[in-house]
Amino acid sequence: MFRKILGIALSALLFVVAACSDDNPSVSLVEPIADGSSSSVDALSSDGGVIESSSTGAVKTARYNLWDPAVDYKVNTGDDSTGFWRTFGDNLFGLQGESKIIFPVELENSSTPLSSVFKHCDGLCGSIEPDYLMIGPWAGVEIPLAKDGATADVTSWGGVCVTYESDYLISIYLKVQVDGFDSNSLTKPFEAYPANYLSETTIGESPAPTLFNLFSTNEVQTECMKWSSFDVSSWAKNSGSSQISKVYTGDEAAKEIQSIMFVIQSRGDDENKVFNIKGISTYDPSNATQGWKYPDEKFYERFPVDDTLTCLWKGGLGDTHVNTGYNDRDEYAGMLVPFDESPANSYAHIEYPAYPSMEFGPYKYESVIWECSGFCGTMDFYLDGSEYAVGGITFNIAGSTDDDYVFEDVQDWGGVCVTYFSEKDAYLNFVVKDVPYENSPKVALPKSNELVERCFTWNEIAPNDPNMGRAVGAIQFAVKGTVDYEKFRFNLAGIGKYSVNGACSFETPVITPKSSSSAWIRSSSSVDTTKHHKLYVEEQCILLTDLWNFVGSVFTGFGGTLNEKVGRWYKIEDASDEHKSNFTQPLNEQELINHEKFDNGGVEFPDSCGGAKRTGLYDGVCGTAEFKDDYFAGLGFYVAGFDHDDGTLLSGDVKKSWGGICVTYASEADIDVVMNSTGVHDISQIPKLPKATLPKSSEAVTSCLTWDEFKSDDGKLVDPKNLTTVNFVVYGEKGTRKKFNIHGLGKYATYAEYDYSLKCPIEEHFVTE
Numbered sequence: 073m074f075r076k077i078l079g080i081a082l083s084a085l086l087f088v089v090a091a092c093s094d095d096n097p098s099v100s101l102v103e104p105i106a107d108g109s110s111s112s113v114d115a116l117s118s119d120g121g122v123i124e125s126s127s128t129g130a131v132k133t134a135r136y137n138l139w140d141p142a143v144d145y146k147v148n149t150g151d152d153s154t155g156f157w158r159t160f161g162d163n164l165f166g167l168q169g170e171s172k173i174i175f176p177v178e179l180e181n182s183s184t185p186l187s188s189v190f191k192h193c194d195g196l197c198g199s200i201e202p203d204y205l206m207i208g209p210w211a212g213v214e215i216p217l218a219k220d221g222a223t224a225d226v227t228s229w230g231g232v233c234v235t236y237e238s239d240y241l242i243s244i245y246l247k248v249q250v251d252g253f254d255s256n257s258l259t260k261p262f263e264a265y266p267a268n269y270l271s272e273t274t275i276g277e278s279p280a281p282t283l284f285n286l287f288s289t290n291e292v293q294t295e296c297m298k299w300s301s302f303d304v305s306s307w308a309k310n311s312g313s314s315q316i317s318k319v320y321t322g323d324e325a326a327k328e329i330q331s332i333m334f335v336i337q338s339r340g341d342d343e344n345k346v347f348n349i350k351g352i353s354t355y356d357p358s359n360a361t362q363g364w365k366y367p368d369e370k371f372y373e374r375f376p377v378d379d380t381l382t383c384l385w386k387g388g389l390g391d392t393h394v395n396t397g398y399n400d401r402d403e404y405a406g407m408l409v410p411f412d413e414s415p416a417n418s419y420a421h422i423e424y425p426a427y428p429s430m431e432f433g434p435y436k437y438e439s440v441i442w443e444c445s446g447f448c449g450t451m452d453f454y455l456d457g458s459e460y461a462v463g464g465i466t467f468n469i470a471g472s473t474d475d476d477y478v479f480e481d482v483q484d485w486g487g488v489c490v491t492y493f494s495e496k497d498a499y500l501n502f503v504v505k506d507v508p509y510e511n512s513p514k515v516a517l518p519k520s521n522e523l524v525e526r527c528f529t530w531n532e533i534a535p536n537d538p539n540m541g542r543a544v545g546a547i548q549f550a551v552k553g554t555v556d557y558e559k560f561r562f563n564l565a566g567i568g569k570y571s572v573n574g575a576c577s578f579e580t581p582v583i584t585p586k587s588s589s590s591a592w593i594r595s596s597s598s599v600d601t602t603k604h605h606k607l608y609v610e611e612q613c614i615l616l617t618d619l620w621n622f623v624g625s626v627f628t629g630f631g632g633t634l635n636e637k638v639g640r641w642y643k644i645e646d647a648s649d650e651h652k653s654n655f656t657q658p659l660n661e662q663e664l665i666n667h668e669k670f671d672n673g674g675v676e677f678p679d680s681c682g683g684a685k686r687t688g689l690y691d692g693v694c695g696t697a698e699f700k701d702d703y704f705a706g707l708g709f710y711v712a713g714f715d716h717d718d719g720t721l722l723s724g725d726v727k728k729s730w731g732g733i734c735v736t737y738a739s740e741a742d743i744d745v746v747m748n749s750t751g752v753h754d755i756s757q758i759p760k761l762p763k764a765t766l767p768k769s770s771e772a773v774t775s776c777l778t779w780d781e782f783k784s785d786d787g788k789l790v791d792p793k794n795l796t797t798v799n800f801v802v803y804g805e806k807g808t809r810k811k812f813n814i815h816g817l818g819k820y821a822t823y824a825e826y827d828y829s830l831k832c833p834i835e836e837h838f839v840t841e
Contacts, residue, residue: 136235136351139215141190147215147352149224154216157186157196160333161211162203170203171211171338195350200240202338212335213349214247223249223328231298231355232332234270237291239345242270245333246302246325251317262335266302266322270295270334292350296360299326382489383568383576387446392438394467394567398480402471403434405478408447408564410437411548412463412728413509417456419728420463420553421821422449448563453553454731464498464550465564477545479505487529487570488547494519495560498551502533505543513540517549523565525574616736616774616818622692623677626798626817630712630724637713641675641693644706644755644801652703653804657695675707681813694813697741699804704758706743707814708799720751721796727779730792732820734776739768739802739812746799747782749791758799762790772813776820 134140139147139155147155162169175198179185189196202209218224236242245265273293302322320328336347353359379386385394385408393399393406412420426443428436441447453461470478490500498517503509513534517526534540549564568575620626625639646652658678681692697705712722737743743766746758762782766775782790802810 136233136353138229138232138354139352141193141195141350145184145187145190147217149217151219151224153219154224156184157213157215159211159213162206162209167206169206169209171206171209172201173198173211173213173336174201193348193350195236195348197346197348199346200336200338200342202342208337210335210337212242212333214331214333215352216331217329218331223330225327226329227299227323227326229299229326229354231296231301233294233296233351233353233356233359234349235292235294235351235353236270236347236349237273237293238270238347239272239274240336240347241272242347243335243337244268244270244297244302245335246299246320246322246329247331247333248318248320248325248328249330250320262333263305264319265333266304266320266325268297268302268322294351294360296355296357298355299323379568379575379577381569382571382574383566385567386576387441387444387563387565392435392441396467396469396480396482398470398478402478404468405471406467406469407434408437408441408465408467410463411466411550412461413550414453414458414461414463414728416458417727418458418461419454419456419731419821420451420461420551421454421728422451422463424449444563446563446565448561450559450561451551451553452557452559453555455553455556460552460554462550462552464548464562466546466548467567468546469544472545477503479543479545481542482544483530483539483541485530485541485569487527487531487533487541489525489527489566489568489570489575490517490549490564491523491525491566491576492517492520492549492562492564493523494551494562495521496551496553496558496562498549498562500528500533501548501550502540502544503546503548504534504540505545513537523563525566525576527570527572527574529570616734616816616823618819618822619730619733619817622816626709628709628711628724629726629729630722637710639709639711640713641707641709643674644704644708644758644799645697646703646705647755650701652701653697653699653705655695655697655705655707692813692815694811697802697804697810697812699806699808699810701806702804704744704801704803706799706801706812708746708797708801710797711795714753721748721753723749723751723794723796725793726795727792728821730819730821732776732778732781733798734774734816734818734820734823735766735800735814736772736774736816736818737766737800737812737814738770738772739766739810740770741802741804741810741812742766742768743812744799744801744803745777745782746801747790747792747795748797748799749794751796753797758801760784760786761799762788772815774816774823776818776823778820 134143137148145156147157149155159173161171161173175189177188177192180188186196189198196213198213200209200211202211217226232244234244243262245262245267247265250264273291299322302325304319304321334349384396385391385406392408394408396406398405410422414420424437424440424443425448426439428440437447440449447465451463455461468477469482470480472478488500492498494517497519499514500517502513504512507513515526515528515533530540547567549562551560551562566576618627620639625641628639630638643655645654657676658681659676675693677693681694693707695707699705710721711726712724714720715722733745735743735745744763745766746761746763748758748761750757750761762784764777764781764783779790779792800812800814802812804810
């Protein structure tokens, strides 16, 4: 029904902010014309009531007491000059974006141009047309509640209820006057405005297998939010008075509000996405419908509590650990984590619908479990000549030692129950004492297009072993793949002790995910070989981020457990008495002060390294290699840091987790990407190490390299299981200077399927002479 309303091709007609300034960053192109020809509507009372339409004389009951698209051309603010909807794009706050809101019908040539949209949509509906040259492009719609330069007091509303349906997540901001905010380069747009959000109400064509999506009904929702539930960003809270004039609470903002802003950020998949705001009311929680995106008390009502004796873990409750009974011994006992037991160079890779909460620690996957209301993702396999790959989700019964599992007696469980969804056949694998891993007891979990629970007694799991369950180290939800690049979705939602009636209670889903036919096979030619899969129709590449997001240390995967040098950058230059080369960076006065004040390993991330100036953001680590003789110079970073006792380099196994490396760069010379797998940090040995070469480019481009592309001059391959440093060097002749910039780093395993021969939308690549 939602998309049928928007069946007409979206018009590119824009109703957008025309100008911005420090004290008035949003001005509508179209203002209402108050003349004798304009339509008139009786003002709404605060508790709803009747409205008389002057055009028909018909009396209608308002569904929403602030704005009902069936009878209102503006929001009832009590002021005839305010409350008219208007749109804006990412050209606010001094930015230069061109993202905009587009509508499905032409606007009326009248004092109320959006009336045609209200009639067509029974709401305010549209889509975002993003400017892909922006980082995270955004646009939105706004309700001005006060005249320009003034404020209004809407505390009497108590808050706001929004009735809507949307393929997007919509952020709601209470716009207030915050001096020093618009001109503060450290502040992202809207960060100093109290905020709340509206989650998606639809699940799209290929939804992630989250419990929210499994239970979604694609229906209109009403979300009610008290003013006190609006909050500013943590940055604004901790910024201090030197950054912004005031940090508003939601209640304070309601007393001095300028407008309510609904902001939509593009995720690069806007082609078939739409939103429809269908009504606005004052706060009344009795009118709210249950949202499932983030569980609350009402969410838990759908999961009976009478299974506490049998259910050990239920994803809907957000826990990260299975209650094995041994959790008090070890903080890692019962922790749910991914595993990979693939042979040789093959691997199983999981893409999650949310970023992990941290690099390491017992709560690493907390964000994934909250997002999934379970442990879910999309898995694919890379065989690399092997017959199969296998991976999935595992938990230890009682933790582990340095070299083995801790085996414990759980025979009193009677067996195991598991609640899951999987587009591919899976199985449970039981790691038991004195049994080789390949011979571990297993039970089949047939693929299912809905959430199902399967229960097995110990006898069913190991019919010939009366002691099964007495020494269990781990239980694994596993999937085996025998086809390269096969891709499927799964969700592990419940784990419990054996019960003939089931261990964990879940309400039957209202709808189910797409059937197993939605699993698909990618041609191997789209990965590793031709690399010609386009990311966007507009042929823009994305900015690499999952190894390094343009400033600070590289996210190598080994931080937090070793030392402070993990992922830290360093300069590569000839520090010997001959001093054949040096590497300099274009630092301004403030950056020079910071360089002296803070220890960044001799490397900074200057503004003048360039970036997309349209975004107001800068990104890159750049500099100039200067050659007093024929030599090399550049930059590098540590993978796992140092051993503090003997000074040797620590190594990290990144063979499967990285799969190789992707680099966005610009350079006046070819760049050798040099991989070091030795324990010695000796820059003079760089020419002898395995390397791959990135050709020089005057514009920012991205190249992805697999491990087998890194070879030394004598044919030696890189050892990615023991990687210690990654280096970027350029060679030059005596008296020459070469500039280069690294804009982004990514894992090959993440970005391999995309074609990065395309130019990246970065306007400046390194400082010019």
